Amino acid sequence: MLTREAEPGAMPAMPLAPFVRAVRRVRFAGRHLTRDRRALPDFLILGAQKSGTTSLYYQLVRHPRILPCFTKEVHYFTLQQWRDQRWYRAHFPRKWELTRRSAVCGEATPYYLFEPRVPARVAPALPNARFVALLRNPSERAYSHYQHARARGHETLGFAEALERETERLAPELERMQREPGYVSLVHQRFSYFSRGLYAEQLARWLGHFPRERFLVLPAERFYADPDAVCGRVFDFLGLPPARLPSLSVPNRREYAPLDADLRVELGRRYAPHNRELADLLGEDFGWG
Numbered sequence: 001m002l003t004r005e006a007e008p009g010a011m012p013a014m015p016l017a018p019f020v021r022a023v024r025r026v027r028f029a030g031r032h033l034t035r036d037r038r039a040l041p042d043f044l045i046l047g048a049q050k051s052g053t054t055s056l057y058y059q060l061v062r063h064p065r066i067l068p069c070f071t072k073e074v075h076y077f078t079l080q081q082w083r084d085q086r087w088y089r090a091h092f093p094r095k096w097e098l099t100r101r102s103a104v105c106g107e108a109t110p111y112y113l114f115e116p117r118v119p120a121r122v123a124p125a126l127p128n129a130r131f132v133a134l135l136r137n138p139s140e141r142a143y144s145h146y147q148h149a150r151a152r153g154h155e156t157l158g159f160a161e162a163l164e165r166e167t168e169r170l171a172p173e174l175e176r177m178q179r180e181p182g183y184v185s186l187v188h189q190r191f192s193y194f195s196r197g198l199y200a201e202q203l204a205r206w207l208g209h210f211p212r213e214r215f216l217v218l219p220a221e222r223f224y225a226d227p228d229a230v231c232g233r234v235f236d237f238l239g240l241p242p243a244r245l246p247s248l249s250v251p252n253r254r255e256y257a258p259l260d261a262d263l264r265v266e267l268g269r270r271y272a273p274h275n276r277e278l279a280d281l282l283g284e285d286f287g288w289g
Contacts, residue, residue, distance in 0.1 A: 028090065031070060035090040039098055041069070043106035043130040043238060044122070047113030048196060050144040051136035051220040055248060057108040059231055063243045065103040067093040073109045077121045079184055085125065104238055111189060114196050116205060117177065123209040131206065132234055136220035137288040138197025138275070139267040143259045145193050151254060154190045160263055166194050194270070200277035219286040
């Protein structure tokens with residue numbers, strides 16, 4: 001664990017992570033005092049997980065007219081849905097700051113795209129919001145998600161076995177989520193490797209609550225290849241002028257063994273009809289093999 005360096009005769013160093021968490025708690029408590037004077041988000045980055053949403057968010061908030069959220073992933077409509085809206089407001093800038101700078105604000109919680117109850121929760125809370133979805137080749141996304149779960153100690157199965165057992169793992173969780181509106185399922189969040197790549201059905205749920213023109217859906221591969229162009233598309237979508245931004249840094253990069261070739265082929269076969277459904281829905285084929 002990282003610690004602060006102690007000078008001779010100084011008190012023992014405090015662990016850095018708890019110290020940072022304590023500072024953030026104090027800062028948030030101060031923001032909470034002004035929660036009624038704070039805005040709700042103008043836009044949400046919905047996902048998908050492991051598709052570059054963190055990089056996209058931190059690049060967007062470099063624009064002089066996009067003010068950052070207190071934390072990138074608020075999870076208000078998923079893990080924190082039991083809290084009141086004033087808690088949510090405390091994460092965003094004050095209204096006068098946005099007005100003075102003709103600015104907008106937003107957050108990025110990739111679980112919003114996949115959690116089936118979220119669109120119905122967002123609709124009454126943010127009726128005028130806009131939504132950005134960054135979607136990655138689902139086979140690559142699934143494997144990256146699996147490696148993320150392994151690195152965090154959540155997953156003990158091999159990738160092939162985890163895929164085979166996914167329905168068995170998720171089915172009872174989905175049933176309980178339907179029965180209990182307030183139930184939070186970490187199993188659904190953590191072990192949904194294949195299911196999160198079924199983008200068409202997830203977007204269709206959102207389109208049942210909001211018009212199509214409120215959504216900007218882009219392939220992550222385009223963002224990786226030309227982040228400036230993709231950010232420009234987002235700025236235009238949000239009604240903002242172009243901006244010259246510093247070079248993009250890529251957080252959350254993890255090195256791991258490549259996906260087994262046979263399993264890649266099998267995943268591509270399974271995803272093919274869903275990718276065609278997505279192309280029909282969007283009127284654009286992202287070219288995922």
